[in-house]
Amino acid sequence: MKVRLITATATLALMMGIGASAQAASTLRFCSEASPEGFGPQLFDSGTTLDAVRPIYNRLTEIKFGTTDPMPSLAEKWDVSDDGLVYTFHLRNDVKFHSSKTFKPTRNMNADDVVFSFTRMLDKANPYHDVNGGTYPYFEGMNMPATLKSVEKVDEHTVKITLNNPDAPFISELAMEWASILSKEYADKLAADGKKEQIDLAPIGTGPFTFVSYEKDAVIRYKANPDFFRGKQKIDNLVFAITKDAAVRKAKLMKGECDITLFPAAADVEALKADPKLTVMEGEGLNIAYLTLNAKMKPTDNKSVRQAINMAINKDAIVKAVYSGGAVPAKNLLPPTIWGYNDATTAYPYDPAKAKEMLEAAGVKDLTIDVWYQPVARPYNLDGKKMGELMQADLAKVGIKANLVTFDWAEYLKRLHAGEAPMAQIGWTGDIGDPDNFLNLHGCGGTQTPPPQNNEKWCSDAYDALLKQAKESSDVAQRTDLYKKAQALLVEEAPVVPLVHSVVYMPMSKKVVGYVMDPLGFHNFEGVSLK
Amino acid sequence: MIRFVLQRVLLIVPTFFGAALLTFTLIHMIPGDPIQMMLGEKVVEPARHAAMLAQYGLDRPLYVQFFDYVWHALQGDFGKSISTKNPILVDFFALFPATLELAFCAMVFAIVLAIPAGVLAAEKRGSIYDHTLMGAALTGYSMPIFWWGLLLILFFSIYLGWTPVSGRISLDYYFDEGTGFMLYDSLVSDQEGAFASAVSHLILPAIVLGTIPLAVIARMTRSSMLEVLGEDYVRTARAKGLSGFRVVGIHALRNALIPVVTVIGLQVGTLMGGAILTENIFSWPGVGSWLVNSIYQRDYPAVQGGVLLISGFVILVNLTVDLVYGVLNPRIRGRR
Numbered sequence: 001m002k003v004r005l006i007t008a009t010a011t012l013a014l015m016m017g018i019g020a021s022a023q024a025a026s027t028l029r030f031c032s033e034a035s036p037e038g039f040g041p042q043l044f045d046s047g048t049t050l051d052a053v054r055p056i057y058n059r060l061t062e063i064k065f066g067t068t069d070p071m072p073s074l075a076e077k078w079d080v081s082d083d084g085l086v087y088t089f090h091l092r093n094d095v096k097f098h099s100s101k102t103f104k105p106t107r108n109m110n111a112d113d114v115v116f117s118f119t120r121m122l123d124k125a126n127p128y129h130d131v132n133g134g135t136y137p138y139f140e141g142m143n144m145p146a147t148l149k150s151v152e153k154v155d156e157h158t159v160k161i162t163l164n165n166p167d168a169p170f171i172s173e174l175a176m177e178w179a180s181i182l183s184k185e186y187a188d189k190l191a192a193d194g195k196k197e198q199i200d201l202a203p204i205g206t207g208p209f210t211f212v213s214y215e216k217d218a219v220i221r222y223k224a225n226p227d228f229f230r231g232k233q234k235i236d237n238l239v240f241a242i243t244k245d246a247a248v249r250k251a252k253l254m255k256g257e258c259d260i261t262l263f264p265a266a267a268d269v270e271a272l273k274a275d276p277k278l279t280v281m282e283g284e285g286l287n288i289a290y291l292t293l294n295a296k297m298k299p300t301d302n303k304s305v306r307q308a309i310n311m312a313i314n315k316d317a318i319v320k321a322v323y324s325g326g327a328v329p330a331k332n333l334l335p336p337t338i339w340g341y342n343d344a345t346t347a348y349p350y351d352p353a354k355a356k357e358m359l360e361a362a363g364v365k366d367l368t369i370d371v372w373y374q375p376v377a378r379p380y381n382l383d384g385k386k387m388g389e390l391m392q393a394d395l396a397k398v399g400i401k402a403n404l405v406t407f408d409w410a411e412y413l414k415r416l417h418a419g420e421a422p423m424a425q426i427g428w429t430g431d432i433g434d435p436d437n438f439l440n441l442h443g444c445g446g447t448q449t450p451p452p453q454n455n456e457k458w459c460s461d462a463y464d465a466l467l468k469q470a471k472e473s474s475d476v477a478q479r480t481d482l483y484k485k486a487q488a489l490l491v492e493e494a495p496v497v498p499l500v501h502s503v504v505y506m507p508m509s510k511k512v513v514g515y516v517m518d519p520l521g522f523h524n525f526e527g528v529s530l531k
Numbered sequence: 532m533i534r535f536v537l538q539r540v541l542l543i544v545p546t547f548f549g550a551a552l553l554t555f556t557l558i559h560m561i562p563g564d565p566i567q568m569m570l571g572e573k574v575v576e577p578a579r580h581a582a583m584l585a586q587y588g589l590d591r592p593l594y595v596q597f598f599d600y601v602w603h604a605l606q607g608d609f610g611k612s613i614s615t616k617n618p619i620l621v622d623f624f625a626l627f628p629a630t631l632e633l634a635f636c637a638m639v640f641a642i643v644l645a646i647p648a649g650v651l652a653a654e655k656r657g658s659i660y661d662h663t664l665m666g667a668a669l670t671g672y673s674m675p676i677f678w679w680g681l682l683l684i685l686f687f688s689i690y691l692g693w694t695p696v697s698g699r700i701s702l703d704y705y706f707d708e709g710t711g712f713m714l715y716d717s718l719v720s721d722q723e724g725a726f727a728s729a730v731s732h733l734i735l736p737a738i739v740l741g742t743i744p745l746a747v748i749a750r751m752t753r754s755s756m757l758e759v760l761g762e763d764y765v766r767t768a769r770a771k772g773l774s775g776f777r778v779v780g781i782h783a784l785r786n787a788l789i790p791v792v793t794v795i796g797l798q799v800g801t802l803m804g805g806a807i808l809t810e811n812i813f814s815w816p817g818v819g820s821w822l823v824n825s826i827y828q829r830d831y832p833a834v835q836g837g838v839l840l841i842s843g844f845v846i847l848v849n850l851t852v853d854l855v856y857g858v859l860n861p862r863i864r865g866r867r
Contacts, residue, residue, distance in 0.1 A: 254689060
């Protein structure tokens with residue numbers, strides 16, 4: 001009996017396997033790293049959640065896959081007033097919202113939907129403002145409540161957005177998930193049914209895939225939207241299999257239980273590359289890890305001390321030990337994949353002898369200083385402690401005794417923002433492909449009071465002026481020039497040690513066709529198919 | 532008997548209150564707040580930060596927050612998650628069936644293997660069987676769950692290819708409306724192969740989670756059995772010429788099982804703790820991994836509600852064990 005049961009189970013399992021391969025032809029299975037917080041694109045800002053809402057929604061503008069350049073999407077074109085304050089968007093008229101069991105759209109996407117989507121976040125009186133929490137962290141994090149003055153309907157397919165002050169990256173900012181366009185018709189129906197909260201739980205968008213179901217911590221299912229305005233997808237179904245452990249994601253990919261996955265452990269990359277059934281795509285991440293040198297503290301208030309420390313840190317050793325080679329040494333505070341990157345700047349060479357000489361010339365002797373290391377792994381810094389130990393050894397070579405210090409992550413950030421760290425590891429991952437998003441972390445906005453996000457507390461009028469001028473200009477060539485000057489100034493003044501830009505890996509089955517690495521670090525499945 | 536039941540039930544009140552107070556204190560002792568964790572490297576104005584905290588009522592004095600929380604919890608309102616914005620009960624009960632199913636199967640696996648192993652080891656005390664079984668039990672007990680899980684995946688899923696790596700069922704199966712208990716849902720669905728798939732997905736996680744209880748129960752069964760086997764009535768039974776099976780299996784085992792039942796009840800708490808790691812390794816969508824995430828995000832309502840509900844479950848299981856025990860053993864319920 002027992003034997004028979006086992007045989008029956010084995011047979012069933014075998015049949016299941018065959019069934020799976022027959023059916024999998026049109027299902028793309030992505031092993032994702034965590035559960036989304038929800039499906040409201042406006043409510044959340046974690047990369048995981050944005051990946052999960054991305055297949056469902058579109059924005060007025062979007063970022064061209066594989067680049068950081070904005071392109072038209074729901075808006076087919078736009079005009080900008082000469083003073084950079086008024087943007088007029090001309091909408092496509094052939095965009096249909098998804099249908100679900102409870103909602104069938106009766107009209108195409110129009111200006112009402114755009115106005116509704118923005119006013120929900122902007123206007124506290126909007127009936128949907130407080131639904132599902134009433135906080136819009138990304139919208140607020142990008143300073144939109146202060147930037148946006150009004151969003152108005154001009155006619156059925158034209159929307160006018162007025163700003164309070166010129167904001168050159170605005171078109172790129174509109175490509176972000178918080179600016180997704182929701183259906184007003186759906187919102188009105190839900191309000192009439194007394195089910196407003198469903199707007200973020202049973203999402204209706206215009207994107208390449210419609211939402212089917214979500215089982216928390218297990219699986220998200222989508223199916224191809226037959227009416228998608230850029231054409232129906234080649235795959236019929238998209239499935240996110242939520243798999244939190246990197247070793248398990250690797251195992252699932254190798255066994256064929258998923259077609260594509262992300263964030264492999266650095267140590268596993270070689271094994272994945274060696275598997276004949278797999279390919280591992282890689283791209284430089286839109287990020288930077290750096291070490292702050294507090295300009296308001298002694299002796300790092302002295303420029304030549306800061307330059308000397310820049311020469312004391314061996315970045316190649318960090319790349320090898322902390323990232324297993326999966327990173328490139330940084331010379332600027334801007335990643336090389338972004339436009340406006342200044343390739344002409346020269347990195348400080350690793351030269352302990354020269355550094356020691358410079359420190360002595362500056363009168364620095366027998367220095368003991370606290371170096372803060374990050375207590376958590378971040379995409380740009382995989383192991384703060386190990387990196388700290390390497391820095392400690394490097395600094396010892398130039399006669400600086402470094403004490404390694406850390407705190408709980410929240411406490412670390414709080415103290416760092418408050419300017420308590422003499423030297424600290426920190427970094428940044430870009431939200432948009434605009435240099436302003438990286439460079440505005442430094443400088444003091446024309447004052448002598450460093451804002452919290454300026455972790456090195458270095459102020460420079462010249463730097464602030466360059467950034468202000470660039471943010472207000474809409475001429476890309478002029479902005480590029482200004483940002484290049486700002487980077488050169490940062491290198492010369494050395495308020496931080498730019499460390500590395502980490503490399504991002506995407507392991508996938510060789511059956512996956514058309515996947516493009518996104519320099520912004522998101523994961524797009526539009527246009528991806530299986531052979 | 533009524534007095535016994537009342538006593539046990541009344542004990543639940545201070546236990547619950549203690550659990551709530553402890554969770555509340557501990558989670559608030561960790562530095563950082565949910566807003567800060569959400570923002571990461573980003574910075575908002577202190578005024579805006581304060582306003583966001585106020586929105587969740589986190590600006591009030593801690594004791595006010597605590598009593599307010601308890602007051603609402605007593606009415607069945609555990610608040611809303613800060614990260615998902617869903618009511619805690621909705622999030623919890625979406626995941627709890629998965630944990631329950633896994634814990635139940637792990638326990639069945641543990642009991643089915645542990646009791647015969649314990650009996651055999653006691654009966655053959657000092658033999659090679661005894662040493663092997665108890666050695667294996669000690670190894671099982673000492674094995675880190677995380678490592679054990681990955682080892683099994685590597686061997687059975689990758690090397691032999693017998694079992695799936697992770698998840699609850701193959702991605703090809705999908706139930707529109709289910710109870711959350713995958714074994715049941717797949718059995719009643721008309722999709723061919725669904726039940727086999729669910730079973731095959733359950734095997735490794737149940738083994739991993741069941742290993743520690745298996746070791747504990749086996750050792751407990753052995754020592755309890757040894758004690759009983761030395762009793763006069765067992766010697767009498769043997770002297771009467773009863774078969775070895777009747778002596779050990781009926782007379783001795785029945786008495787030896789009383790302490791074992793208590794241990795099984797207590798192991799439910801261990802299972803809930805072990806579920807956190809097991810769920811993470813096998814991408815099992817249960818409350819364990821949800822709770823860990825909530826701690827990382829300082830999602831206070833989720834952590835408080837989750838811990839309270841899980842402790843409620845453990846308390847309930849132990850209460851049931853106590854009551855069953857009282858029924859089985861009149862000496863207990865009579866004790867003052």
